[in-house]
Amino acid sequence: MEKDNFIHPCFENYKCGARFHLPVAFRCDTKCNYCKREYSDKIDRPGVSEGILSLSDVEAYIREKAALYPECRIIGIAGPGDPFANADELFGAFEIVNEKFPDYRCCVCTNGFYLPDNKERFLKSSVKYITLTINSVEEPTLAKIYDHLVLNGKCYHGEEMGNIIRKLQKEALDIIIQKENIRLKINIVVIPGINDGEIAGIVEATRDYGVYIYNLIPMLPVKGTRFGDIEQISSESLEAIKDDLRAAFPGIYIKDNCLRCRADACGRIE
Numbered sequence: 001m002e003k004d005n006f007i008h009p010c011f012e013n014y015k016c017g018a019r020f021h022l023p024v025a026f027r028c029d030t031k032c033n034y035c036k037r038e039y040s041d042k043i044d045r046p047g048v049s050e051g052i053l054s055l056s057d058v059e060a061y062i063r064e065k066a067a068l069y070p071e072c073r074i075i076g077i078a079g080p081g082d083p084f085a086n087a088d089e090l091f092g093a094f095e096i097v098n099e100k101f102p103d104y105r106c107c108v109c110t111n112g113f114y115l116p117d118n119k120e121r122f123l124k125s126s127v128k129y130i131t132l133t134i135n136s137v138e139e140p141t142l143a144k145i146y147d148h149l150v151l152n153g154k155c156y157h158g159e160e161m162g163n164i165i166r167k168l169q170k171e172a173l174d175i176i177i178q179k180e181n182i183r184l185k186i187n188i189v190v191i192p193g194i195n196d197g198e199i200a201g202i203v204e205a206t207r208d209y210g211v212y213i214y215n216l217i218p219m220l221p222v223k224g225t226r227f228g229d230i231e232q233i234s235s236e237s238l239e240a241i242k243d244d245l246r247a248a249f250p251g252i253y254i255k256d257n258c259l260r261c262r263a264d265a266c267g268r269i270e
Contacts, residue, residue: 008074008129011185011213018072020065020266023049024089028081029113031147033226034219037080045220049080049264055092059100065266076107084114091121098126112172119175133187136195137205139163144194173209183212191219192233199241203249215255
């Protein structure tokens with residue numbers, strides 16, 4: 001990737017820089033069994049925003065946040081739904097960034113399910129950073145993590161859904177590596193008793209795609225979700241997984257300071 005004179009704080013393993021998210025993605029193509037989308041100004045976790053930002057308000061919103069965080073040069077879209085399930089809003093917002101704020105870099109966080117349907121728009125876009133959340137490469141496990149997948153008007157469940165997800169995410173990776181000057185992060189939500197024994201398999205399946213950094217995120221138990229009663233993995237167990245990965249994959253870059261941000265998070269990573 002070409003060098004910039006700033007650093008994306010979510011793509012490094014130290015405290016650095018600022019970012020802000022545009023909460024324009026209101027639709028989602030799936031139901032993760034650990035996720036609960038909500039609108040709130042108090043709850044601090046992924047899937048939450050104070051509201052949905054319309055494209056007509058994007059420019060004013062960016063100017064407001066830029067005044068608060070003048071050092072920021074990263075604008076991301078990470079929800080509260082999946083960005084590629086809201087392709088017009090995603091690419092429409094980034095077109096505004098390109099036109100009005102050309103010195104900013106665009107970032108997107110996605111499950112990648114609808115990236116193949118938007119291949120050409122993505123490859124022509126100004127996206128410089130992309131995070132792909134891959135929670136398993138095993139169909140039975142995917143069938144546990146996701147309740148359903150809606151794809152082109154049809155709803156899928158179980159291992160049939162798991163097979164489709166696995167193929168869609170492989171296709172998304174194949175597309176991402178075609179884009180010049182892009183940096184890739186893989187997010188893995190670590191769920192005790194569900195996928196915590198499969199992390200090395202995810203790394204093995206993705207390591208040849210030029211992944212810059214891996215981010216192992218402890219699942220946050222959320223009341224009202226299917227996984228709401230699963231306890232968060234202990235810091236000791238998570239560190240043991242990371243140590244095993246470093247031993248198995250020398251040179252792997254693993255993030256340790258993820259804040260599990262809201263979909264409208266703004267400010268410095270402190």
